[in-house]
Amino acid sequence: MDNKTIRWVSDSVAGLGAGAAITGFSTLYLLAGDETLVSVPALVDIRRLPDNGLMSVELHKCPPLSGLFFPGPFGCIGVSMVRLLAVSGSLRAASSNSSLLRAAERLSPQGMVIQHYLDVGQLPHFDPDLADKPPEIVLALRELIGRADGVLISCPEYARGIPGAFKNALDWLVASHEFPGKPVALFNASPRASHAQAALRLVLETMSATIVEPASITVNLLAKDMDEAGIAADPQIRQQIVSALEAFKGWIDGEAQVP
Incomplete structure (x- = not known):
């Protein structure tokens, strides 16, 4: 063009x-x-x-x-775009998973926009009888998934599994046409959350998501009480996040160039 x-x-x-x-x-x-x-x-x-x-x-x-x-001060020519939808599996106001995703937004590279989905807790209980004609709030989620080039997920572990509210959100996406094949990066906020990560991977693979391994990371935020500013400022965690986002963007850009 x-x-x-x-x-x-x-x-x-x-x-x-x-x-x-x-x-x-x-x-x-x-x-x-x-x-x-x-x-x-x-x-x-x-x-x-x-x-x-x-x-x-x-x-x-x-x-x-x-x-x-863009003429004048904008100065952006031929910039490649990647739109990510960030979804936290936690409903806690002080969630380290949500803070990790907000830190990722702060550190996102040029040409990447991260939008946060905040309605996981507002979704109705999954009803398979409504899977083909879901409520408006579910349709809105599916539309956001469809518009995104990739999904960034950070999910905690609860009782050695995926928290119910987040699993409910995934259930609403099973019958959608927007989610299969969607690139997904997993940001794990605790090395101890291995059971939830294993369960989440199994569910996402069953849903035909494409988990991008170079963009999936585990950082240790356990008992550190760090907000997004502190996470983004930590040299080691910052490097992990930046490297993961650049890998995710590179993977998506590469797929977009495949004829």
Whole structure:
């Protein structure tokens, strides 16, 4: 695709009043020079200028665009995108697994966007009679899985197995067409969680997931009481996470180039 010039930005910014601003994860819709509308997930800082209604847009993570050209300060040409959906198997507010995934977002390489799925505990109990016509919240999960290039999972061990709420989420994906073949990386927050990891691998393999081994790691967060900032700052754990994410991105990019 030839380089295109982005000249219009819209989405959640459309309702901004003069001088207002938003910062955070947002889906931007960028209209290219050939009128092609491109959906871009990005961490952004968007400000509507008070005088002429124009918007100033600063991208804190380079958006995953291939063959698109941003003039001026954007400076991102031909960047390969990888979209990951991060899912924690724990419902605990202070979960080390969830903190590990948030640390991964902090350390994600250029060209990678990590979105967190936070509704595991809100999913209804799995009902096989509804597998083909599931509730809206399940359809939303399946849609997120379908849009993601890969899934990043961090799951604790409970009673030597997979926590019930997370297994319930996986059960809702068994009959989906979005999950089979999906690349998955496993981030284990405790070396002691070997039984859960073995059970999780068996379930994922049964569901026809593709577990990417170079992107799957075990870090020792047991009894360390570290938040995502502390995890990301730890030299050894930081290197493990960065190496795993780069391996995951490389694997996904490689698969995308296979004819």
